[in-house]
Amino acid sequence: MIALLKGVHIAALSLWCAGLIALPIILQVYGRREEVRTQAGFSEFRLLVHAAYTRVVTPAAVVAISAGTGLIFAAEVRETWLMAKLLAVVGMVLVHAWLGHLAVRAAEHRGSYRMPPALIALPASLLCMGAVLYLVLAKPDFQPMIDALPHDFRVPQGRSIPSDLVPI
Template sequence: MVAGLKYLHLAAMLCWCASLVALPLLLHFYGQIWRGKADSSQTQARYAEFRLITHFGYVGFATPAAVIAIAAGTGLIFADQVFDLWFVAKLTLVAGMALVHAWIGHLILTSGEHRGLQNMPSALWALVLGLPLMMGVLWLVLAKPDLAWVADWMPDFMLAPRGQSVGQP
């Protein structure tokens, strides 16, 4: 069961990360076409193609991959009993990836409503933000570093038990 969850989690994470790289590139390069000197019929055809690819890529591929990756990862938390500090750091980076994912969705929606991203920041910022997050997740999962030194920086109330345990009523 754990091996199946790991496989599902890994496959979904690969799909999600691939879409977090591909969608900003699509937004950027299709935006270059709109600013080009093409005739109106070609521009309309390219725009329709752009809307179809980005909408399906986000709604039909990236978002389901993200949901499956997070659901399988949540199952792995309890199946493997992983409660280390490196894992908390990984969850923080995954939350950042989810924010980048949401921002890409905003850019896709805005590009459809305003026929382009003229007054928006470059979609390549999603790569600048997303790639370090993805690399950080990969490093944390493979290295599983001992982050006990982080506890020295935390306030005492964050380290003290609250008088409850998982097994106690």
């Protein structure tokens, strides 16, 4: 079961990462071409970006995150490097969402909207992907850094929210 989950996770993650690299290039380079200035070229560009984002990249992200979550529970991994990896995955999700926003803006506001350069997403994606790859392969030990934190940061303080303030 774990081997199947790992295989699905790696395949979906590879597709998601490829999409996070390809989408900024498509938005930046293909979106600025002369052919896109015609109605037929713009329609083709819009359909390409929409199909890539909604039918390939987003489902791959959902499958990668779902399989990864299943792996966490199946393999019972609770290491500190995993928490750092999940933080890098959050960065990938934020880049993914921003690219979706740019795709919608590019489709709705042809010529009337000055879109920020989509290639800004490329270094952010590569940084997050590199961090995920490093953390998964190296599995660094963060315990010395955690031990260096002040005592109050490492130990529960025994405080909780009063029950009358918690919404039901």
